[in-house]
Amino acid sequence: xxxxxxxxxxxxxxxxxxxxxxxxxxxxxxxxxxxxxxxxxxxxxxxxxxxxxxxxxxxxxxxxxxxxxxxxxxxxxxxxxxxxxxxxxxxxxxxxxxxxxxxxxxxxxxxxxxxxxxxxxxxxxxxxxxxxxxxxxxxxxxxxxxxxxxxxxxxxxxxxxxxxxxxxxxxxxxxxxxxxxxxxxxxxxxxxxxxxxxxxxxxxxxxxxxxxxxx
Amino acid sequence: xxxxxxxxxxxxxxxxxxxxxxxxxxxxxxxxxxxxxxxxxxxxxxxxxxxxxxxxxxxxxxxxxxxxxxxxxxxxxxxxxxxxxxxxxxxxxxxxxxxxxxxxxxxxxxxxxxxxxxxxxxxxxxxxxxxxxxxxxxxxxxxxxxxxxxxxxxxxxxxxxxxxxxxxxxxxxxxxxxxxxxxxxxxxxxxxxxxxxxxxxxxxxxxxxxxxxxx
Amino acid sequence: xxxxxxxxxxxxxxxxxxxxxxxxxxxxxxxxxxxxxxxxxxxxxxxxxxxxxxxxxxxxxxxxxxxxxxxxxxxxxxxxxxxxxxxxxxxxxxxxxxxxxxxxxxxxxxxxxxxxxxxxxxxxxxxxxxxxxxxxxxxxxxxxxxxxxxxxxxxxxxxxxxxxxxxxxxxxxxxxxxxxxxxxxxxxxxxxxxxxxxxxxxxxxxxxxxxxxxx
Amino acid sequence: xxxxxxxxxxxxxxxxxxxxxxxxxxxxxxxxxxxxxxxxxxxxxxxxxxxxxxxxxxxxxxxxxxxxxxxxxxxxxxxxxxxxxxxxxxxxxxxxxxxxxxxxxxxxxxxxxxxxxxxxxxxxxxxxxxxxxxxxxxxxxxxxxxxxxxxxxxxxxxxxxxxxxxxxxxxxxxxxxxxxxxxxxxxxxxxxxxxxxxxxxxxxxxxxxxxxxxx
DNA sequence: CATGAATGAGAGTTCATTCAT
DNA sequence: AATGAATGAACTCTCATTCAT
Numbered sequence: 013x014x015x016x017x018x019x020x021x022x023x024x025x026x027x028x029x030x031x032x033x034x035x036x037x038x039x040x041x042x043x044x045x046x047x048x049x050x051x052x053x054x055x056x057x058x059x060x061x062x063x064x065x066x067x068x069x070x071x072x073x074x075x076x077x078x079x080x081x082x083x084x085x086x087x088x089x090x091x092x093x094x095x096x097x098x099x100x101x102x103x104x105x106x107x108x109x110x111x112x113x114x115x116x117x118x119x120x121x122x123x124x125x126x127x128x129x130x131x132x133x134x135x136x137x138x139x140x141x142x143x144x145x146x147x148x149x150x151x152x153x154x155x156x157x158x159x160x161x162x163x164x165x166x167x168x169x170x171x172x173x174x175x176x177x178x179x180x181x182x183x184x185x186x187x188x189x190x191x192x193x194x195x196x197x198x199x200x201x202x203x204x205x206x207x208x209x210x211x212x213x214x215x216x217x218x219x220x221x222x223x224x225x226x227x
Numbered sequence: 228x229x230x231x232x233x234x235x236x237x238x239x240x241x242x243x244x245x246x247x248x249x250x251x252x253x254x255x256x257x258x259x260x261x262x263x264x265x266x267x268x269x270x271x272x273x274x275x276x277x278x279x280x281x282x283x284x285x286x287x288x289x290x291x292x293x294x295x296x297x298x299x300x301x302x303x304x305x306x307x308x309x310x311x312x313x314x315x316x317x318x319x320x321x322x323x324x325x326x327x328x329x330x331x332x333x334x335x336x337x338x339x340x341x342x343x344x345x346x347x348x349x350x351x352x353x354x355x356x357x358x359x360x361x362x363x364x365x366x367x368x369x370x371x372x373x374x375x376x377x378x379x380x381x382x383x384x385x386x387x388x389x390x391x392x393x394x395x396x397x398x399x400x401x402x403x404x405x406x407x408x409x410x411x412x413x414x415x416x417x418x419x420x421x422x423x424x425x426x427x428x429x430x431x432x433x434x435x436x437x438x439x440x441x442x
Numbered sequence: 443x444x445x446x447x448x449x450x451x452x453x454x455x456x457x458x459x460x461x462x463x464x465x466x467x468x469x470x471x472x473x474x475x476x477x478x479x480x481x482x483x484x485x486x487x488x489x490x491x492x493x494x495x496x497x498x499x500x501x502x503x504x505x506x507x508x509x510x511x512x513x514x515x516x517x518x519x520x521x522x523x524x525x526x527x528x529x530x531x532x533x534x535x536x537x538x539x540x541x542x543x544x545x546x547x548x549x550x551x552x553x554x555x556x557x558x559x560x561x562x563x564x565x566x567x568x569x570x571x572x573x574x575x576x577x578x579x580x581x582x583x584x585x586x587x588x589x590x591x592x593x594x595x596x597x598x599x600x601x602x603x604x605x606x607x608x609x610x611x612x613x614x615x616x617x618x619x620x621x622x623x624x625x626x627x628x629x630x631x632x633x634x635x636x637x638x639x640x641x642x643x644x645x646x647x648x649x650x651x652x653x654x655x656x657x
Numbered sequence: 658x659x660x661x662x663x664x665x666x667x668x669x670x671x672x673x674x675x676x677x678x679x680x681x682x683x684x685x686x687x688x689x690x691x692x693x694x695x696x697x698x699x700x701x702x703x704x705x706x707x708x709x710x711x712x713x714x715x716x717x718x719x720x721x722x723x724x725x726x727x728x729x730x731x732x733x734x735x736x737x738x739x740x741x742x743x744x745x746x747x748x749x750x751x752x753x754x755x756x757x758x759x760x761x762x763x764x765x766x767x768x769x770x771x772x773x774x775x776x777x778x779x780x781x782x783x784x785x786x787x788x789x790x791x792x793x794x795x796x797x798x799x800x801x802x803x804x805x806x807x808x809x810x811x812x813x814x815x816x817x818x819x820x821x822x823x824x825x826x827x828x829x830x831x832x833x834x835x836x837x838x839x840x841x842x843x844x845x846x847x848x849x850x851x852x853x854x855x856x857x858x859x860x861x862x863x864x865x866x867x868x869x870x871x872x
Numbered sequence: 873c874a875t876g877a878a879t880g881a882g883a884g885t886t887c888a889t890t891c892a893t
Numbered sequence: 894a895a896t897g898a899a900t901g902a903a904c905t906c907t908c909a910t911t912c913a914t
Contacts, residue, residue, distance in 0.1 A: 020882085022890080024898085025898070028898095044261060044262075044346065045259075046259060046260050046261035047259075047260070047349055049882095049883075050884065050885090059899075059900090060899065061884090061901075062885085062899070063898080064885095065885070071879090071885090074243070104330055128408055129344060129403060129404070129407045130344070131259065132408030133407065134259070142408075143408070169430075170417075174418070174420065174424040178424070178425065179401070181396055181397040181401075182393050182396040183399060185400050186396075187346060193357075193358070199359065203389070205386055206228050206389055209389040209393070212342075212385070213390065213432040216383075216432045217393075217431045217432035218428075218431075219431060264907095264908070265910090266908080275874065275876060276875085277874070277910090280910070282873070285902090445769045451859060473777055473779055474775060474779070476689060476691035477689075477690070490878065490879050491879085491905090492878070492880065492906085493877080493878060493908085496876095496877070501906090511765045556775075558773070558809075558837075559771065559833060559834070559837045561775075563688065563837065563838060564689070569838045572838075573838070577898090598861075600854055600857070600890055604851055607830070607842065608826055608855065609829050611827040611830040612822055612823050612827065615826040615829060618774060618833075622778065623777030623788070633819070636876095639819040640819070643815075643862040644862055645857065645861075647823075647858040647862035647883095649861060682898060695888065696887080696888095704896090705895065705896050706896085708895055710888095710890080710898075715889080716889090
């Protein structure tokens with residue numbers, strides 16, 4: 013019963029839902045919800061099809077779980093970081109975006125963005141949840157940083173929401189594309205110079221004072 | 228039987244494939260390929276399900292046709308415009324992007340991008356075709372303009388491909404999002420100020436000398 | 443469109459639901475609802491499995507249709523007969539019961555009684571419908587005849603409902619048993635003397651004046 | 658480990674099969690064989706699903722056991738009573754039927770009859786066994802009493818088998834209906850007057866001389 | 873040309889049965 | 894002896910595809 017006597021069976025049982033959700037995420041991202049066969053999900057997780065139903069009530073419940081479990085950890089860490097570093101918005105912005113890319117956008121979790129773009133229309137409540145808990149909170153963070161930058165005169169004035177899109181969408185589109193069509197060899201890193209060009213571009217775009225400093 | 232009805236029929240007959248493809252595009256974009264029912268496509272086009280098979284061999288053939296018919300017109304017009312106006316890259320860039328948005332991104336055709344992001348992995352040949360004929364040619368155009376700007380000293384030096392992404396992806400993401408999840412009322416226009424902020428941002432990002440000129 | 447041009451296809455289409463319901467009734471009665479396979483229903487009706495779904499939304503809908511279509515005709519004919527012949531209750535009772543047996547109890551329709559006994563608990567709304575529209579109306583008819591007989595002094599006094607059960611349940615049980623367990627060769631008629639013994643018994647049981655007359 | 662707990666365990670162990678069979682009987686009667694889930698049987702008996710397989714080889718073996726254990730006790734007692742009391746057939750008949758109702762028909766065991774009506778067709782050997790060991794012996798008893806009555810001139814002449822059905826089927830149908838569709842509050846007793854009307858009716862039906870004696 | 877009734881392979885889901893613990 | 898996680902065959906239901914009309 014206690015942790016020391018946990019059997020192999022027990023350990024598997026506790027790990028199962030996460031394993032199954034990971035397998036499902038990969039296939040949902042690759043093929044879409046409707047085109048993903050539960051046989052394939054089960055096979056990828058190394059279990060039989062029936063086992064899926066021990067942990068999830070239906071294919072749709074699996075989808076919801078995949079989204080819900082994929083999204084929360086990063087946001088909270090980032091929110092904590094923001095409140096502590098608003099005095100150097102340019103550096104903070106760069107740190108947030110790099111972290112987003114490395115911990116989310118470039119990982120399998122990043123597939124959730126492609127997945128919600130593809131399937132959101134078929135699952136309005138899941139889309140609403142994702143919008144509130146993930147997109148909304150993350151967007152608010154970025155707007156906060158941009159507003160701080162404008163307030164401090166580091167960035168030029170402008171609509172924080174529009175500027176947020178200019179800043180974030182190139183990186184988001186990178187993530188979406190890497191989980192789509194031309195994924196190439198999976199895990200292929202961005203070209204070396206990408207982040208240099210990216211940050212130079214968005215800081216110039218924001219009218220940041222010191223865009224000339226080399227990296 | 229008489230000439231009048233014959234010509235009416237004739238017109239219908241010739242228009243049919245395009246009507247069917249338009250109905251299919253709308254539903255493929257809204258629901259995805261696998262979740263779209265041919266019954267619904269037929270109903271939206273006002274024909275019976277069997278009629279679809281008079282014009283398309285299979286659901287997949289319909290998908291290919293949808294993609295193939297959606298993409299060519301704009302590119303050729305844009306290509307012609309580019310060769311004629313390379314001497315003012317900033318103005319040309321703005322004109323191209325506005326045109327792309329108004330003639331493609333904001334129209335039902337813009338759904339094609341969302342569709343290829345969602346379904347490209349399931350249709351590699353279609354994705355390859357789309358990549359070559361649309362993405363490749365359009366990207367080449369934009370790179371050409373950016374390179375011209377750099378060569379003329381209007382834009383700062385940098386990787387043309389990376390810069391193309393910074394310039395184009397915010398707009399592309401707008402189009403994708405409008406055809407996805409949170410489409411809101413369909414056809415909702417972008418906020419007035421969006422293009423002002425957008426062009427100001429990307430021209431600053433490109434290091435363009437005169438970013439203050441009004442649109 | 444009109445009846446003369448009705449095609450083979452058309453004629454089949456109109457007859458299909460009844461054919462399918464008849465096949466389903468036979469198998470539901472024989473095996474029960476849960477143990478009946480839709481494959482078998484389709485095969486017995488000479489169609490494919492998918493065809494069932496052109497006419498019935500689900501297995502349960504098929505069950506409802508089977509019950510609802512099996513029950514109404516007899517009742518109405520019997521109700522009409524009753525109001526016209528209440529002045530000779532003994533003869534009327536005999537006529538009603540013979541008719542019930544020949545037009546319902548001994549036919550495939552009689553299986554509905556066995557079916558509702560077996561499955562009523564799993565389909566409360568269907569059972570309620572059957573109870574109101576069939577059992578209730580038929581029981582009311584019999585009670586009416588018995589009450590008329592008591593009022594005229596032809597039958598001895600007693601609870602009409604209890605007497606109805608004594609009168610009807612032997613015949614009902616015959617029908618149920620013939621559609622159950624020991625059906626023997628289907629359509630096996632009752633032994634010659636059964637009805638003689640039956641009517642003699644129930645008329646004596648009702649205290650009818652002239653139970654001594656031989657048939 | 659000590660003798661006290663060992664004996665408790667022992668008692669549980671020996672009682673288990675009967676507890677499991679009782680749980681199964683209740684659910685088989687309520688829902689039918691195919692619609693009864695072994696999970697539910699196990700839950701109702703307070704054990705896990707796997708435990709069922711320690712005592713019964715399969716769901717069908719459980720069904721056989723349920724039937725076989727439900728039937729024998731009453732018959733033997735009744736058979737003994739019959740041989741000792743054939744000299745007063747009317748009184749004996751009444752006693753047998755009251756006993757059948759109180760010890761079988763009105764108890765959970767009475768559900769066996771409904772169950773065999775519902776499922777007999779799917780289990781021919783079980784049905785044959787039930788037919789021989791229960792129905793056959795019980796019917797023979799009743800016929801014996803009826804024949805004795807006829808021989809003594811207490812009942813009018815007639816086919817003993819047909820008369821047996823007239824006599825027994827109203828009571829049997831009561832039992833079947835109480836375990837079916839409209840069971841109402843379970844265990845609801847028959848109306849007070851039911852047995853009065855019932856015995857009056859069948860003794861009149863049998864042409865018994867003295868049907869006026871109160872119960 | 874156009875229809876829509878019919879098909880049947882293939883999907884999601886259930887549940888009797890097994891077996892490592 | 895008892896458990897319950899795991900299995901996979903078998904079910905209901907769907908829908909792209911066909912073809913007689």
